[in-house]
Amino acid sequence: xxxxxxxxxxxxxxxxxxxxxxxxxxxxxxxxxxxxxxxxxxxxxxxxxxxxxxxxxxxxxxxxxxxxxxxxxxxxxxxxxxxxxxxxxxxxxxxxxxxxxxxxxxxxxxxxxxx
Amino acid sequence: xxxxxxxxxxxxxxxxxxxxxxxxxxxxxxxxxxxxxxxxxxxxxxxxxxxxxxxxxxxxxxxxxxxxxxxxxxxxxxxxxxxxxxxxxxxxxxxxxxxxxxxxxxxx
Numbered sequence: 001x002x003x004x005x006x007x008x009x010x011x012x013x014x015x016x017x018x019x020x021x022x023x024x025x026x027x028x029x030x031x032x033x034x035x036x037x038x039x040x041x042x043x044x045x046x047x048x049x050x051x052x053x054x055x056x057x058x059x060x061x062x063x064x065x066x067x068x069x070x071x072x073x074x075x076x077x078x079x080x081x082x083x084x085x086x087x088x089x090x091x092x093x094x095x096x097x098x099x100x101x102x103x104x105x106x107x108x109x110x111x112x113x114x115x
Numbered sequence: 116x117x118x119x120x121x122x123x124x125x126x127x128x129x130x131x132x133x134x135x136x137x138x139x140x141x142x143x144x145x146x147x148x149x150x151x152x153x154x155x156x157x158x159x160x161x162x163x164x165x166x167x168x169x170x171x172x173x174x175x176x177x178x179x180x181x182x183x184x185x186x187x188x189x190x191x192x193x194x195x196x197x198x199x200x201x202x203x204x205x206x207x208x209x210x211x212x213x214x215x216x217x218x219x220x221x222x223x
Contacts, residue, residue, distance in 0.1 A: 004157075006157075031209065033209075033211075035213075040215070041215055041216075042119070042201055042203070042213030042214050042215045042216055043158075043201075043203075043211075043213050044213070045210050045211065045212075048209060048210075056209075056210075091157065091158060093158075103148075103160055103163050104148075104160065104211065105160065106150070106157050106158035106159070106160070107157050108157030109157050109158075111155075
């Protein structure tokens with residue numbers, strides 16, 4: 001595909017369930033980012049991958065959040081034992097290379113609702 | 116930490132009006148992004164700029180590095196321009212810091 005894709009687009013989970021959110025970056029893009037966007041707020045950084053290496057996970061809100069990108073392409077964000085405060089849109093973005101001047105291309109997001 | 120402030124938070128306009136959305140940030144940056152987000156949709160990058168002015172169709176983005184301020188202008192606004200417009204800045208590394216967004220509604 002031409003752009004970043006994410007699946008599922010919508011996810012409803014019961015409190016305590018585990019969820020897995022998938023991101024397919026643009027083919028060949030080295031850098032991959034995950035963001036969390038709460039309702040009415042701007043996105044906030046969660047974690048960053050360069051190829052398969054997770055170089056920064058400083059934005060992950062708790063140890064219930066885990067991200068991986070084992071082969072340097074597709075990435076999965078996993079949330080264990082979901083809580084209501086995890087309800088948000090989770091955005092994935094990719095860029096061609098690492099670097100300050102590389103544009104990030106965003107996916108459509110996954111809207112997670114925890115009941 | 117770089118704080119990003121956008122104004123206004125909400126903006127309602129009539130079709131055809133000239134729109135201005137403002138963004139101010141607190142520390143030095145390497146680039147500033149203007150992004151568009153439709154309800155239920157993902158984010159589309161409109162502009163990435165580090166100086167001066169860029170134009171794409173009816174959209175114009177300007178940045179004043181000394182004043183730490185950027186503006187997004189929409190000329191001849193149309194109902195399809197209705198969306199949330201988000202300003203994001205990048206410092207010395209890869210991280211983006213986002214504003215809360217401006218909800219624009221253009222009425223026919």
